[in-house]
Amino acid sequence: MLEVVGRYGVFLESLWIIPERDSSGSLRERYHGEFVAQVPRNAILRFTKPYELVLDPFVGYGTTLVECLRLGRHGIGVEVEPSIAGVARRRISEEPNPYGVRVDVVVGDSRVVDFRRLLEERGFREADLIIAHPPYHDIIKYGDSPANLCNAPSVGEFLKGYGEVLDNVLRVLKPGGYYVLVIGDKYEGGEWVPLGFYTMGETLRRGLKLKAICVKNVEETSAKRGLVNLWKHRVLKAGTYYFRHEYVMFFMKG
Secondary structure, three states: OEEEEOOOOOOOEEEEEEEEEOHHHHHHOOOOOOOOOHHHHHHHHOOOOOOOEEEEEEOOOOHHHHHHHHOEEEEEEEOHHHHHHHHHHHHHHHHHOOOOEEEEEEOOOOOOOOOHHHHHHOOOOOEEEHHHHHOOOOOOOOOOOOOOOOHHOOOHHHHHHHHHHHHHHHHEEEEEEEEEEEEEOEOOOEEEEEEEHHHHHHHHHHOOOOEEEEEEEEOOOOOOOOOOHHHHHHHHOOOOOOOOOOOEEEEOOO
């Protein structure tokens, strides 16, 4: 049984079995490949205090920022695809802001965005927490921008781009602040590609300390619904296994 604390349920074990994604409030509409709200919620509750700043360089449909509004944290998210950023902004506009925090979505490429300037223009010196949920390379096509890591021509180019985002965004993370990476693996040509371990290696090369690796599974998702038997047939035929997990990795800046 997963141990939880607090009103929202903070996970304290390394195995996260989540019955279903939070679809409350402005998260009622679902988008393929979107963030599961319980993940940024746990990171925010564990590693920030009220009115501290959370930064998301792959903000996507805005789930992290919705959680910032709900939990009373300031938030800045960067998204490379303007249409997806528009969804994030709409969600934020529909969500109550009971604590009067500042939450913004910026369209841009997190490899080259001037994060220092971005923060200073909003009255911040540094980020207290960074939550990163990059594309799992080319598993889902989120848009057509060449800057989108889902369009990287190879795993090597994907990792290069991810490393460039890291180099850029970590400049504004405070010493002792946490960097949270949410990532999954993929198959390519019948071979398991360990994106999680590859991206972990890229992150560790930047001098961060690995504090924990958690494994999560959301039991009920639209992608799984009605497809489990098909997946079982395919993996039995191919001599592989179908994915039921993703990684949530916690790093601390020394």
